Amino acid sequence: MxxxxxxxxxxxxxxxxxxxxxxxxxxxxxxxxxxxxxxxxxxxxxxxxxxxxxxxxxxxxxxxxxxxxxxxxxxxxxxxxxxxxxxxxxxxxxxxxAEAAMHAATLVGRGFSVVTTLARTTGRTRDLAARYGFADACRGVHACDIPVLELDDPSSNARKVVADLCASAVDRDGCDSIVLGCAGMASFCTDLSRRVGVPVIDGVxxxxxxxxxxxxxxxxxxxxxxxxxxxxxxxxxxxxxxxx
Amino acid sequence: MxxxxxxxxxxxxxxxxxxxxxxxxxxxxxxxxxxxxxxxxxxxxxxxxxxxxxxxxxxxxxxxxxxxxxxxxxxxxxxxxxxxxxxxxxxxxxxxxAEAAMHAATLVGRGFSVVTTLARTTGRTRDLAARYGFADACRGVHACDIPVLELDDPSSNARKVVADLCASAVDRDGCDSIVLGCAGMASFCTDLSRRVGVPVIDGVxxxxxxxxxxxxxxxxxxxxxxxxxxxxxxxxxxxxxxxx
Amino acid sequence: MxxxxxxxxxxxxxxxxxxxxxxxxxxxxxxxxxxxxxxxxxxxxxxxxxxxxxxxxxxxxxxxxxxxxxxxxxxxxxxxxxxxxxxxxxxxxxxxxAEAAMHAATLVGRGFSVVTTLARTTGRTRDLAARYGFADACRGVHACDIPVLELDDPSSNARKVVADLCASAVDRDGCDSIVLGCAGMASFCTDLSRRVGVPVIDGVxxxxxxxxxxxxxxxxxxxxxxxxxxxxxxxxxxxxxxxx
Amino acid sequence: MxxxxxxxxxxxxxxxxxxxxxxxxxxxxxxxxxxxxxxxxxxxxxxxxxxxxxxxxxxxxxxxxxxxxxxxxxxxxxxxxxxxxxxxxxxxxxxxxAEAAMHAATLVGRGFSVVTTLARTTGRTRDLAARYGFADACRGVHACDIPVLELDDPSSNARKVVADLCASAVDRDGCDSIVLGCAGMASFCTDLSRRVGVPVIDGVxxxxxxxxxxxxxxxxxxxxxxxxxxxxxxxxxxxxxxxx
Amino acid sequence: MxxxxxxxxxxxxxxxxxxxxxxxxxxxxxxxxxxxxxxxxxxxxxxxxxxxxxxxxxxxxxxxxxxxxxxxxxxxxxxxxxxxxxxxxxxxxxxxxAEAAMHAATLVGRGFSVVTTLARTTGRTRDLAARYGFADACRGVHACDIPVLELDDPSSNARKVVADLCASAVDRDGCDSIVLGCAGMASFCTDLSRRVGVPVIDGVxxxxxxxxxxxxxxxxxxxxxxxxxxxxxxxxxxxxxxxx
Amino acid sequence: MxxxxxxxxxxxxxxxxxxxxxxxxxxxxxxxxxxxxxxxxxxxxxxxxxxxxxxxxxxxxxxxxxxxxxxxxxxxxxxxxxxxxxxxxxxxxxxxxAEAAMHAATLVGRGFSVVTTLARTTGRTRDLAARYGFADACRGVHACDIPVLELDDPSSNARKVVADLCASAVDRDGCDSIVLGCAGMASFCTDLSRRVGVPVIDGVxxxxxxxxxxxxxxxxxxxxxxxxxxxxxxxxxxxxxxxx
Structure with a gap:
């Protein structure tokens, strides 16, 4: 136990x-x-x-x-x-x-992109990727510009915005998988995997x-x-x- | 299942x-x-x-x-x-x-050293560490010069040689953990952890x-x-x- | 003003x-x-x-x-x-x-070594060097194993221990300068520069x-x-x- | 001899x-x-x-x-x-x-781009560039999506497709030369050099x-x-x- | 003095x-x-x-x-x-x-872009950034294609061209600051900072x-x-x- | 011709x-x-x-x-x-x-060490190795401290000093080959290869x-x-x- x-x-x-x-x-x-x-x-x-x-x-x-x-x-x-x-x-x-999701991403493909909330956090994400050894594997970091606490507001279209951003990241970056860059996106994971056609990875x-x-x-x-x-x-x- | x-x-x-x-x-x-x-x-x-x-x-x-x-x-x-x-x-x-063990090593400390069998394989180990993003985390690769199939020969002193090499690697490299560089060493793992005083990681x-x-x-x-x-x-x- | x-x-x-x-x-x-x-x-x-x-x-x-x-x-x-x-x-x-001292060190030579207090902080120093772009310039990080608050205890021989460590770092690492790895060493700086024969840099x-x-x-x-x-x-x- | x-x-x-x-x-x-x-x-x-x-x-x-x-x-x-x-x-x-062509490319300019056959092989090309020390010199890897054995099919327009891809790679990547990413393209080399205006390098x-x-x-x-x-x-x- | x-x-x-x-x-x-x-x-x-x-x-x-x-x-x-x-x-x-400006840029933000005169000098700028440890911090190098000695020709529109290039570099590269890549641009610095909305750094x-x-x-x-x-x-x- | x-x-x-x-x-x-x-x-x-x-x-x-x-x-x-x-x-x-010798060294083994004349030039050698992509392949740079113009003075023991340095470099660095770090050593090359037991490479x-x-x-x-x-x-x- x-x-x-x-x-x-x-x-x-x-x-x-x-x-x-x-x-x-x-x-x-x-x-x-x-x-x-x-x-x-x-x-x-x-x-x-x-x-x-x-x-x-x-x-x-x-x-x-x-x-x-x-x-x-x-x-x-x-x-x-x-x-x-x-x-x-x-x-x-x-x-x-972040560490967990990036490790998993490198086990299911060569490169991953991160889809996250606010643009101001992308520097920290790059920092972490470098710190963990994944600077080369991290192909892009993209922000949906939705504040953390609005992600699960049912009246928002967060889920669709995030899905579209995942799809465009795959196209632009040629990545093998998507890492979700916020714990608040964990519940979107299964649905997104289906929509995007590549593994979508939730660090939680x-x-x-x-x-x-x-x-x-x-x-x-x-x-x-x-x-x-x-x-x-x-x-x-x-x-x-x-x-x- | x-x-x-x-x-x-x-x-x-x-x-x-x-x-x-x-x-x-x-x-x-x-x-x-x-x-x-x-x-x-x-x-x-x-x-x-x-x-x-x-x-x-x-x-x-x-x-x-x-x-x-x-x-x-x-x-x-x-x-x-x-x-x-x-x-x-x-x-x-x-x-x-190798991939699995190196990933785990970076989750339990900053740097690891690899203890392996033959000196001629150390180049390949460095290659893999670089390929997986762990070139900096890999602090040393040390060979015990025991052929793979003699590792579990009870008449050999393989276990002692490997334990001594692990201990000296920790001292010289200042690493936080040891990665065992051969599947044939898997059975030594528990015993070595006790002896060496740092996590000893078996990739199997x-x-x-x-x-x-x-x-x-x-x-x-x-x-x-x-x-x-x-x-x-x-x-x-x-x-x-x-x-x- | x-x-x-x-x-x-x-x-x-x-x-x-x-x-x-x-x-x-x-x-x-x-x-x-x-x-x-x-x-x-x-x-x-x-x-x-x-x-x-x-x-x-x-x-x-x-x-x-x-x-x-x-x-x-x-x-x-x-x-x-x-x-x-x-x-x-x-x-x-x-x-x-740390940032300031490392920047200055790269302006007065190619490589520097850091002399710091406790061995457990050397990982953080390497992290910072990498974060600032000076992973290659940082040739060594050496700990004197004196706690921060004992550095200026007049009854300790901290000054001598640090001076000896600086000198041995220069020899071993072939570095062009020494960076002092603790604000508590700032007052040693002028004296150390004279003794060690290379620029000794205090970040304060x-x-x-x-x-x-x-x-x-x-x-x-x-x-x-x-x-x-x-x-x-x-x-x-x-x-x-x-x-x- | x-x-x-x-x-x-x-x-x-x-x-x-x-x-x-x-x-x-x-x-x-x-x-x-x-x-x-x-x-x-x-x-x-x-x-x-x-x-x-x-x-x-x-x-x-x-x-x-x-x-x-x-x-x-x-x-x-x-x-x-x-x-x-x-x-x-x-x-x-x-x-x-690949090794030979990349070495030559770094002797005739700073950066090169690779023009290859199938998109699925671009990861391997990046791997090789990194392995040989040319990760920075390799500015792009572009696939023409023509299978290897159709390259010299006279009824295909392979030669034109490859030439266009070389030209666009030079423009987009600002590279100094083109490396041909398939032994099957060797016979295009002389002709392409003329058309593209930068050295085109065939590894054979x-x-x-x-x-x-x-x-x-x-x-x-x-x-x-x-x-x-x-x-x-x-x-x-x-x-x-x-x-x- | x-x-x-x-x-x-x-x-x-x-x-x-x-x-x-x-x-x-x-x-x-x-x-x-x-x-x-x-x-x-x-x-x-x-x-x-x-x-x-x-x-x-x-x-x-x-x-x-x-x-x-x-x-x-x-x-x-x-x-x-x-x-x-x-x-x-x-x-x-x-x-x-160049060294001075790049050092300063990394003290006021994570990434910088360089705006310089001729395209043929961008390779040298990348070389210097790598030599100083700022290969990752340098997000882009952009040439305005104005010869050095025409920069302060009052009849040229150099100042406007440079300002526009700074603005587009900030947008494209997501950089935190602009480094001016020519001593002849030093006199533009104050004016540009006002126009571009990020620190503009003159190495002189x-x-x-x-x-x-x-x-x-x-x-x-x-x-x-x-x-x-x-x-x-x-x-x-x-x-x-x-x-x- | x-x-x-x-x-x-x-x-x-x-x-x-x-x-x-x-x-x-x-x-x-x-x-x-x-x-x-x-x-x-x-x-x-x-x-x-x-x-x-x-x-x-x-x-x-x-x-x-x-x-x-x-x-x-x-x-x-x-x-x-x-x-x-x-x-x-x-x-x-x-x-x-230097470029030529380093390229050749990476074609006959994984790592090389450089044996050169004066210690003050080792920084430049590291610079060049990094510039050419061979920072990882270059395992050591060792100076024999013989001025360039004394290398072929028959009364000096230059040849023996260089040979000993090559041998110790191979042992210490575990390199696959030796690169001679001065055009004045070119005439030693054939003799050294015999003595040292690894390829000795003369850039001329x-x-x-x-x-x-x-x-x-x-x-x-x-x-x-x-x-x-x-x-x-x-x-x-x-x-x-x-x-x-």
Whole structure:
């Protein structure tokens, strides 16, 4: 029995529920998925500023997961915020959804394109692709210019806009697959695959399976050097409770 | 229920059995693992020449898997021979063990070193790391100079030699994990992890979990361009039966 | 008259004063240097975890600087924490000290080596070098294994240990200059240059001059896309006051 | 007197003859060119699958060349199939036509574009450019979507289609030269150079001159490590005769 | 008091004056700027040939600067001709304007595009970006096809053509800033920034501030290895006076 | 009949003769090799300064070659000085000896190491390897610290020192071949190959064969963009005769 804590780093509870639903749908029956979001921080993550300020809440959720005996963690925001810090804190594996989706994309074809929400986040996506070794595999990053929290507004035409953008990305970039660049798009995934004719990859699902796999293989973050648990240290002010 | 065909591309049946054993040990209870090896080709793969000539037999096993309804495939040789060709032929996902192990290594730390059999194969390992995007993550490739088929000879001290090499690689390279560079080392994995103090990664186990995951997510090789199924074509002579 | 806010992202006031002293020593007479540190967060930054949790306090200091009319900012921690987020928030230029030192190093020679505090931070340094384009120029990263807050303990032999490490880095790496990998080493810089025989570069000094230069040239962070000011958004809990 | 064996790795004898004609046209009068093709394998190479299955026949032709005293070899298919394995087996130098053409292109300008047959092969071309160090120099890869064996069908308008594609590649990519991406295009080369106004490079011709040059300089593949001759080994089944 | 020698490597005195004017406008009041050009060489630099032949005159001006006690040097041509050689000869820092502008661009955004004079120089610009570590940051290089010496011809519409090209580069490349690719465009800089809406960067101004900063920090080219002063040597013929 | 002009860019006539001898030894009987050196410039090239000042004389020799009807050119100094400018001026192909040797090295193995004269030139060698696409293939650059003009002093033990350095480079770097990093080492080549046990590559010989091959294939530098012949222009002072 594997216990996975899926952390939506923003404070939008509806999105957390949708993410949890998606993770549970792909997990093994014996896996327990707990989907949570922080009590503090931004209600959506759409800038470097939002991302930086989502991290304390995310780390608090990792600490809570450790107390609750979680075996592994998914960071369910496409910027993979706080991933390195989370790996220091967690005793089990931690996987980000951008990381997971990009890894999977390189297993089902040579090149992928990312379809994401806002144009201002494309730089971060390129950064992550380079950091993970996929600078060449990432053929394009395209923004639909729909804010994160409007993605599942039924009155919006988000689903159609995203589908059209996926199709045009495949044509323009000659990519083999599409990576969805926002946890809020997870529920579109099955439908999009059918429409676009190439694999459409949702990082929430992939990260859940990767964490499940790593846990079952007994693989966890190396504690030898960079990712060893941080030592005790005085923390001041608003963040005083973060001292480990 | 997922049916995974694990293909040892050489003709050494003992090694096939050991690989199958390893894959079954990590697969979900509901997964069926069939471990096979070709009827043709080299009895071990220790050169580019061996590797090239292992591919026809490997592809025959993919074709047999398709006929038998396999859902996905593992190529269980660290050179990942014939991976691109196998992806064209198979309807489900195909993962190589070098690829799988390197992906996993980058999820549990920043850098990894590879411990392999013969020095002459280190160039191929560097090639694969570059091809998969892990040229920077791969910190060193070290050969123990034990031929593949002597690895599990109980009278050899292979296990000790490999353990010492892993330990010195960690020291010299400052890596976060060790990747085992030969399917014949899979059975050493658990023991080595304990001895070396960093994650030791065996590609057979990881590839099995990755294929299981991709199948359960409905992800398979993109058929849009490069990896579309090859069209019918005349094949001559010894290989006449390979016409698709 | 240029007003530069130099932000030490940890809460160690002595270090802030030493950093301010160093910045004032190199600034033009007409430049006003304000050296500050956050009221919240870790007292030193020695892990990804510390770094992530230093960012909210850093961003609060950027916001305070904006209110006070600062023309530009220096982030005085060698991990350059929160740099992208700070650039979104600040109307003037923001420069990190790792960034500044590496830029300067490539202007006075082909290759540089970094001498830093703890071994666990070397991965982050390599990350930054790659992010700034200096992966090839960075020839080595060496840790003296002295905690940040012991660097200026007069009873320690930190200065000698660092000097010896600089000298051995020059020999081993064949580098043209040394970059000091911690703001706490800034006061060693002049002395080390004399001892080591190659330029020794302290990012606090360089970043101060770069911000001064950018301000006087009228250059500030582009507001066109990625670094545009974040829009208003609901922030919850402990971080509720960070809503812009 | 130099004896070069030019191997067309597919079984299309007409193409072999045309390749041999091209090689003889550029060789020194004292050079003997033997153009051969395997007795086994695919009649054209248009997928990873075809390429993998062309290699055994290619290696048989290398072995036959060794028996016949060949001084060096050209692999006359633009995927450079089996190049590393051939280098292990041959005592003289082996050069692929993609490799040769790309090397020449970087000697007559900064960037080149490749004009090839089928779109599905462009990934392999990019792979080769990266493998040889020419990822930056390769500005584009464009497919004319004419099957290999129809290239010299006089009733097709292949020559015109290829010429138009070359011209548009020069315009779009701003390249300095064109590399022809198929041995079947060799006979178009002179005519295309005239039409397109930049050097048009046919790998068959260049590879022939490179092998001639290497032989006359006494340069052959290093036998020190990776490319040492494979040791004797049991080969089974259909491929039993490949044991060295 | 800092003495900076700004060297225009071509022989066009009007351009030298305009460059000197620009440098003085941004220098500290206490800085002395001497703007010079060689007595020998091409009147403008528009090819590799011109650039190579501008270097002897440039080096003569470095030597003259050393005799006159200059503290540092700017090479005011966008190809940064003779930069490495000048660094060997000068006792103070030497900065090229392409180098300076590209460094500044990466401090005010992620990506920049270059707007330059003639299309034939774009290869050199890409070379420099790669050499300095900014291959990824450089998003495009666009030529206005106006010869260098016509840029400030009041009867030409150079200013408008350049402005339009900057605007279209921002749109097409999604860059955060524009780098002006010719010292002759320096006087356009302020006006262009207003029109284009992103930072427009003139290397003459930035290089002046960088040299001023390096001098005030006591940083100069490392004399340890590659950039040590050349030893005495016999020089023959026309260049006999260049013996150091 | 091919006419190749081999240009030694320094003024040491003995070295020119030795280079010419080497080139003639490998050229086809029908090829005419003219070995020349400039009348102006440094007597040896051991710094960026020397290299820059060797270029005018080199270009004068290209111009003289054009007048004399040369079909192609070799630049016989391992820094490949003036290569881009020479390509603009010459109507036939131009090949540098570093370029030639590195190309050949990648055809006879995966990695090469360079053995050169002075340590201060190793930066330039790395620069060239990167420029030509061989940054990964170049495994090491080692200096014997013998000045260029003492290499063929019979009283020196240059040959032994170089041989020992080659042997240790092979051991340390695990390279497949050695590239000789100075035209003055050309005469050692055959002897070294015997001693070291891997291919030892002399760029003078390879460049001669490459130029011969390119000429016979009708391949010359592209005149489309960057390398088009420079237009007429006023040249002043000492260099006034360089106006084209």
């Amino acid at each position: 594997v216990h996975i804590r899926v952390i939506n780093p923003n404070t939008a509870r509806t999105m957390t529920e949708s993410i949890g639903h998606r993770a549970r749908a792909v997990a093994e029956p014996s896996t327990i998925v707990t989907a949570v979001n922080p009590a503090m921080g931004p209600e959506s993550i759409e800038s470097h500023y939002d991302e930086a300020l989502a991290v304390p809440g995310l780390l608090a959720e990792i600490a809570a997961g450790e107390a609750a005996g979680a075996d592994g963690y998914v960071i369910a925001c496409f910027g993979d915020p706080g991933l390195d810090a989370a790996r220091e804190l967690a005793s089990g594996p931690v996987v980000g959804i 699902a992939v990260a859940t399976k990767l964490v499940e796999s790593l846990v079952s293989l007994g693989l966890r973050t190396s504690t030898r050097g960079e990712f060893a648990r941080p030592g005790p240290k005085k923390y001041a002010g608003l963040l005083r409770d973060f001292s480990v | 997922v049916h995974i065909r694990v293909i040892n591309p050489n003709t050494a049946r003992t090694m096939t059995e050991s690989i199958g054993h390893r894959a079954r040990a990590v697969a979900e209870p509901s997964t069926i693992v069939t471990a096979v090896n070709p009827a043709m080709g080299p009895e071990s793969i220790e050169s580019h020449y061996d590797e090239a000539l292992a591919v026809p037999g490997l592809l025959a096993e993919i074709a047999a898997g398709e006929a038998a309804g396999a859902d996905g495939y593992v190529i269980a040789c660290f050179g990942d021979p014939g991976l691109d060709a196998a992806r064209e032929l198979a309807s489900g996902p195909v993962v190589g063990i 186990a990881v590839a099995t979990k990755l294929v299981e995951s991709l199948v359960s997510l409905g992800l398979r090789t993109s058929t849009r361009g490069e990896f579309a199924r090859p069209g019918p074509k005349k094949y001559a002579g010894l290989l006449r039966d390979f016409s698709v | 240029v007003h530069i806010r130099v932000i030490n992202p940890n809460t160690a006031r002595t270090m802030t004063e030493s950093i301010g002293h160093r910045a004032r020593a190199v600034a033009e007479p007409s430049t006003i240097v304000t050296a500050v540190n956050p009221a919240m967060g870790p007292e030193s930054i020695e892990s990804h975890y510390d770094e992530a949790l230093a960012v909210p306090g850093l961003l609060a200091e950027i916001a305070a600087g904006e209110a006070a009319g600062a023309d530009g900012y220096v982030i005085a921690c060698f991990g350059d924490p929160g740099l992208d987020a700070a650039r979104e928030l600040a109307s003037g230029p923001v420069v990190g000290i 000094a360089v970043a101060t001059k770069l911000v001064e230069s950018l301000v006087s040239l009228g250059l500030r962070t582009s507001t066109r896309g990625e670094f545009a000011r974040p829009g208003p958004k609901k922030y919850a809990g402990l971080l509720r006051d960070f809503s812009v | 130099v004896h070069i064996r030019v191997i067309n790795p597919n079984t299309a004898r007409t193409m072999t003859e045309s390749i041999g004609h091209r090689a003889r046209a550029v060789a020194e009068p004292s050079t003997i060119v033997t153009a051969v093709n395997p007795a086994m394998g695919p009649e054209s190479i248009e997928s990873h699958y075809d390429e993998a299955l062309a290699v055994p026949g290619l290696l048989a032709e290398i072995a036959a060349g060794e028996a016949a005293g060949a001084d060096g070899y050209v692999i006359a298919c633009f995927g450079d199939p089996g190049l590393d394995a051939a280098r292990e087996l041959a005592s003289g130098p082996v050069v692929g036509i 011709a260049v590879a022939t001159k490179l092998v001639e040059s290497l032989v006359s300089l006494g340069l052959r593949t290093s036998t020190r490590g990776e490319f040492a001759r494979p040791g004797p080994k049991k080969y089974a089944g259909l491929l039993r005769d490949f044991s060295v | 800092v003495h900076i020698r700004v060297i225009n490597p071509n022989t066009a005195r009007t351009m030298t004056e305009s460059i000197g004017h620009r440098a003085r406008a941004v220098a500290e009041p206490s800085t002395i700027v001497t703007a010079v050009n060689p007595a020998m060489g091409p009147e403008s630099i528009e090819s590799h040939y011109d650039e190579a032949l501008a270097v002897p005159g440039l080096l003569a001006e470095i030597a003259a600067g050393e005799a006159a006690g200059a503290d540092g040097y700017v090479i005011a041509c966008f190809g940064d001709p003779g930069l490495d050689a000048a660094r060997e000869l000068a006792s103070g820092p030497v900065v090229g304007i 101004a930035v290089a002046t501030k960088l040299v001023e900063s390096l001098v005030s920090l006591g940083l100069r080219t490392s004399t340890r290895g590659e950039f040590a002063r050349p030893g005495p040597k016999k020089y023959a013929g026309l260049l006999r006076d260049f013996s150091v | 091919v006419h190749i002009r081999v240009i030694n860019p320094n003024t040491a006539r003995t070295m020119t003769e030795s280079i010419g001898h080497r080139a003639r030894a490998v050229a086809e009987p029908s090829t005419i090799v003219t070995a020349v050196n400039p009348a102006m410039g440094p007597e040896s090239i051991e710094s960026h300064y020397d290299e820059a000042l060797a270029v005018p004389g080199l270009l004068a020799e290209i111009a003289a070659g054009e007048a004399a009807g040369a079909d192609g050119y070799v630049i016989a100094c391992f820094g490949d000085p003036g290569l881009d400018a020479a390509r603009e001026l010459a109507s036939g192909p131009v090949v540098g000896i 010989a390879v460049a001669t064969k490459l130029v011969e091959s390119l000429v016979s294939l009708g391949l010359r530098t592209s005149t489309r963009g960057e390398f088009a012949r420079p237009g007429p222009k006023k040249y002043a002072g000492l260099l006034r005769d360089f106006s084209v």
